[in-house]
Amino acid sequence: MNAIAATLRSAAADAIANLGSFWFQVSLMIANDVTWVLFWVLFFNRVGHVKGWAVQDVIVLFSILLVSAGLSLGVFANCRRIGHLAADGELDETLVLPVSPLPYLLSRRIDAANVGDLLFGPVLFVVAGHPTPQRAALFVVGALAGSLVLIGFLVACGALTMFVGGRGEQADLGFNAILIFASYPLDLFGGATKVLLFTAVPAAFVTGIPARLVREFDAPSALLLVVVSLAFGLLGWGLFQLGLRRYSSGSIWAR
């Protein structure tokens, strides 16, 4: 645990080594996020309510997405690069270290730009999410659970590269799919798409269910969210460990 904490500290030091560049990237990401908020405000200004969702509900959903994306793609940035790392043989250097490979890989790199999401998400919730103690607590729990789902899903998609080969294309597609679906209200979707969002591309558990819990708490949904987030965490871990058994060195000098 100490080694992982030290790795995370060193990744943080690396990310802020060029402080000007760090804040520039953070600022641009926040500008990017503000554009999305503006889109939703303009959209709802034009159409009113959509399937029971008003602009403030979507802003809560978006705040949760920002925190989840900030934690997974910012703090544990390598979670979306597992497939590329495996394809390029860059796991070799990790496997010789006396630490558990997955936690080490996940804590090795912090993406400054996505840290902007992590900073802006809570601010957006406080400013426009009508925070009360209960809503704030559910926001935090929901965002943490959503982060675990996102990390587990992305690691699982990346780990598939060690089974099927390629350069992690399925992970790129999974990454795009879950982030896009998680950016929109869950109730927009029906039929097969909705089934997909609760199973193969679990976007419903990244933002949809957490946002619904903030709006109206119900214990069974909260319990389901916790169980599913743990399940996706285990899925990512398990697939990565199984994939390592099939992984063979891709050392560039050995090619």
Added chain:
Amino acid sequence: MSAYWAGFDRGFRRTVADPGDMAVRVGFFAIILVVMTALWRAAVDSHGGSVGGYDMPALLWYVFAAQTAVLGVRPRSVEEIGDEIGSGAIAIQMLRPVSVVGMRISIELGEAAARIIGALVAGGLLTWGFAGPPPSAAALALAVPAMMLGCAANIASQHAFGAVAFWLLDAKSSWFFYQKLVFLPGGMLIPLELLPHPLELASRLLPFATMAYVPGRLASGDADPMLLVWQVGWLAALMAAAVAAFAAGERRLQVMGG
């Protein structure tokens, strides 16, 4: 074969030869169409059948054409240009007896042409399935060259934007900001007619609307050829801006080591 045509040809072939990347992009495109269909269907249903003069088929064909034009372009071109300038790698490109920016744009246009063909086929079929036939076949026929012109304007604009790295040595992450200019004032996420009036007017004065809104508007059934003229005008201006920015930047570039 001219060097620039060879560059276009190389970009086209390279993209076709990488089915993995193409499959990811087409898959991404399909996901966007599913999401936007759900969003706009809900909006139209709650608004009595049309929003801002767009009914459901018009909106979905708008989304199809606007997304096709944008997805044809390399998403992080601004960042890549900045990296090549910042690292000095661009000095190697300057050794060739052709314009650096001209060759880069030719290659990216070739890549865009291949991606647009893939997106046209896959996206067209999906959109037809979701929305039925296009509101106007003539307007859709005009939308096809408009997608390519929109792509070209986007690529030229990204080069003009990325050339800032000649002075700052870094354009990292500025693509996020650039991308959003195409998303909102460009009309990729929402047709300009649905924006508040002052924002709509401002968007029509900026070049970004030629990159997404124009193909979308044409595909939605408005067969106005003047929209293509609008695109060609901005394309010429953006090309000139990219060439001028690179020319000025190359004159001041100093690369250490090798």
